[in-house]
Amino acid sequence: MSDNLTRILEKIEQAGIAPIPATMQRGLEKESLRIDADGVLSQRPHPESLGAALTHRYITTDYSEALLEFVTPVTATVPALLDFLSGLHQFAYRNIGDEKLWVNSMPCILHGEDSIPIADYGNSNAGRMKSVYRTGLAYRYGKLMQTISGIHFNFSLNDAFWQPYRDFLGSTEPLRDFKSEQYLGLMRNFYRHDWVIPYLFGASPSVCRTFLEGRPHHLQQLGQTSYYLPHATSLRLSDLGYQSEAQATVHLSLNSLAEYTESLVRATTEPYPPYQKIGIKVDGAYRQLNSSLLQIENEYYASIRPKRIAHSGERPSHALQARGVEYIELRSLDLDPFLPVGIDEDGIRFLELMMLASLLQPSAPMDWEEFVQLRNTRTRVAEYGRDPDLVITDGTGRACPLRNCGLDLIASLEPLAAYLDQSSQGYQQALTRQRAAFEDSQNTPSARVLAGVHEHNNVFFAFAMTQAERHENNFKNAPVKETENDLLYREAQESLRQAQQMEQDDTLDFETFLDHYFNQ
Numbered sequence: 042m043s044d045n046l047t048r049i050l051e052k053i054e055q056a057g058i059a060p061i062p063a064t065m066q067r068g069l070e071k072e073s074l075r076i077d078a079d080g081v082l083s084q085r086p087h088p089e090s091l092g093a094a095l096t097h098r099y100i101t102t103d104y105s106e107a108l109l110e111f112v113t114p115v116t117a118t119v120p121a122l123l124d125f126l127s128g129l130h131q132f133a134y135r136n137i138g139d140e141k142l143w144v145n146s147m148p149c150i151l152h153g154e155d156s157i158p159i160a161d162y163g164n165s166n167a168g169r170m171k172s173v174y175r176t177g178l179a180y181r182y183g184k185l186m187q188t189i190s191g192i193h194f195n196f197s198l199n200d201a202f203w204q205p206y207r208d209f210l211g212s213t214e215p216l217r218d219f220k221s222e223q224y225l226g227l228m229r230n231f232y233r234h235d236w237v238i239p240y241l242f243g244a245s246p247s248v249c250r251t252f253l254e255g256r257p258h259h260l261q262q263l264g265q266t267s268y269y270l271p272h273a274t275s276l277r278l279s280d281l282g283y284q285s286e287a288q289a290t291v292h293l294s295l296n297s298l299a300e301y302t303e304s305l306v307r308a309t310t311e312p313y314p315p316y317q318k319i320g321i322k323v324d325g326a327y328r329q330l331n332s333s334l335l336q337i338e339n340e341y342y343a344s345i346r347p348k349r350i351a352h353s354g355e356r357p358s359h360a361l362q363a364r365g366v367e368y369i370e371l372r373s374l375d376l377d378p379f380l381p382v383g384i385d386e387d388g389i390r391f392l393e394l395m396m397l398a399s400l401l402q403p404s405a406p407m408d409w410e411e412f413v414q415l416r417n418t419r420t421r422v423a424e425y426g427r428d429p430d431l432v433i434t435d436g437t438g439r440a441c442p443l444r445n446c447g448l449d450l451i452a453s454l455e456p457l458a459a460y461l462d463q464s465s466q467g468y469q470q471a472l473t474r475q476r477a478a479f480e481d482s483q484n485t486p487s488a489r490v491l492a493g494v495h496e497h498n499n500v501f502f503a504f505a506m507t508q509a510e511r512h513e514n515n516f517k518n519a520p521v522k523e524t525e526n527d528l529l530y531r532e533a534q535e536s537l538r539q540a541q542q543m544e545q546d547d548t549l550d551f552e553t554f555l556d557h558y559f560n561q
Contacts, residue, residue, distance in 0.1 A: 047456040060465075061202060063117075063201070064198045065117075067116060070110060070112050072103050073109050074108055074142070074148055075142065076142075080141075080505075082151055086161065091109075093162075093539065094160065095165070095168045096536040096537075096540045099532060105157050125525070127382055128522055130381070141509045145244070145490075147252060147276060148185075148249070149251065154185065159184075162540075170330065170554070177319075188252075192384055194384075195371075197367060198400075203216060223400060224347055225296070226400070227399045227400040228345055228399075229295050229405070231399040232407065234435070237395075243275030243426065243485070243487045244275070244377045244486035244487055245275050245277045245487070246274060246275075247276070258281060265500075267499060267502070269501075270425070272428040273487065274424075276424075277423075278373060279423045287315065288342055293308075295412075305338050313333060331559065337356070344372055344419070345370065348361075354561075356558070371392065387467070387470060387474050390468050390471035394457055398457055414434065422443065427488060433446060455469075455472060458471070
């Protein structure tokens with residue numbers, strides 16, 4: 042792969058295409074549970090001082106009222122991205138009283154499903170739909186799975202890249218269609234190597250006992266209150282995390298946008314007997330939006346998705362069909378509890394290397410058998426990735442020890458890192474750090490987390506709480522960035538006004554609103 046990538050980069054330079062770093066765009070979505078002073082999942086509503094979760098551009102909630110989600114704008118540089126995300130954390134800490142942000146992907150002190158409050162988005166039709174959707178998730182998968190936190194990395198390139206790149210490849214397709222085809226090719230290639238994500242970014246080798254209560258599992262006990270797998274990297278990506286037997290039957294094709302959207306629409310429209318048994322509206326209360334395999338497109342737990350910002354009231358599949366792929370969303374990143382915002386500059390630059398390498402190289406079609414094999418490989422790495430004897434099948438179909446596969450991948454990215462460093466420093470440094478993780482698994486985040494748990498008498502909660510307090514102190518003691526603080530204050534006030542206006546402007550009853558949404 043290295044020689045092939047070198048030739049491609051040489052041709053790109055000869056073609057006079059603008060330096061790629063100047064055309065890259067990125068964003069982050071980062072989830073964190075609110076916990077009380079004792080480390081228990083918060084039972085308080087979303088603080089009004091943070092704004093309205095329904096309409097705030099940067100601070101919302103995910104599944105639970107206690108699960109904050111920070112959303113950055115699209116940024117042109119990695120430092121600006123992390124700076125904005127850090128500012129969101131500082132603003133949150135100034136507005137959540139004595140509560141803290143949990144810094145691990147896996148939750149800890151839970152008192153059963155009833156202790157997990159579903160997010161409330163108000164009484165507008167759009168707000169009610171979001172809450173009913175989450176009620177459906179509870180009936181379908183249980184609430185415990187929905188308390189898992191992660192980071193989503195959004196990646197795209199602007200048209201200053203796409204227009205000359207289309208000419209470079211000799212394509213005569215409309216730019217929209219060309220971009221969509223290329224982004225899907227990126228996804229197929231990324232899937233072929235995405236086993237490296239749990240290895241390099243996995244930071245959840247251990248969980249609290251309260252997360253496992255009433256659930257079958259194969260974890261080993263660690264101390265009195267924790268469980269783990271000795272070589273696990275990301276239990277979040279294992280069968281304990283975002284997995285669903287029902288969704289495993291969804292065959293989403295990545296070979297064309299038409300096939301992808303058609304399979305997605307089919308999953309959101311065809312009834313699924315086990316969900317029909319739940320019922321939609323029972324005794325006057327909604328249990329789910331519908332009885333399809335997926336209530337809406339976003340219910341599908343893919344590790345990477347093609348995305349397009351939808352208009353208000355527009356279905357994501359319709360947005361993709363109408364205007365093509367806008368960016369790629371990578372969803373398989375754990376929170377690193379050693380990092381203030383869960384990810385750092387080296388990590389982001391490595392992800393960009395992976396995205397670009399996946400884009401620039403030829404991407405063969407992917408059948409369902411290959412997709413399932415790749416997914417199984419990722420799961421094995423999530424559960425056993427630090428086992429020195431682990432042999433995997435890499436993206437080329439070659440079986441090799443994980444360490445060797447990883448070092449080969451790092452070597453293949455070196456020409457791209459050197460090319461990018463000509464106009465934006467940091468990519469070769471990012472590769473050096475990840476190479477060290479393959480050379481010695483003790484350098485991985487998951488190994489560092491497990492060492493931290495051992496240092497706290499094998500109590501996962503004690504380790505995680507220590508890290509939460511450390512980051513809390515850092516954010517509370519950091520100088521206030523007045524410009525960003527004022528922006529977020531104004532955004533909070535405006536979001537409250539917008540949410541109230543939406544409730545006043547609704548003219549349809551909820552049933553009619555849903556009917557219009559699903560039959561547009």
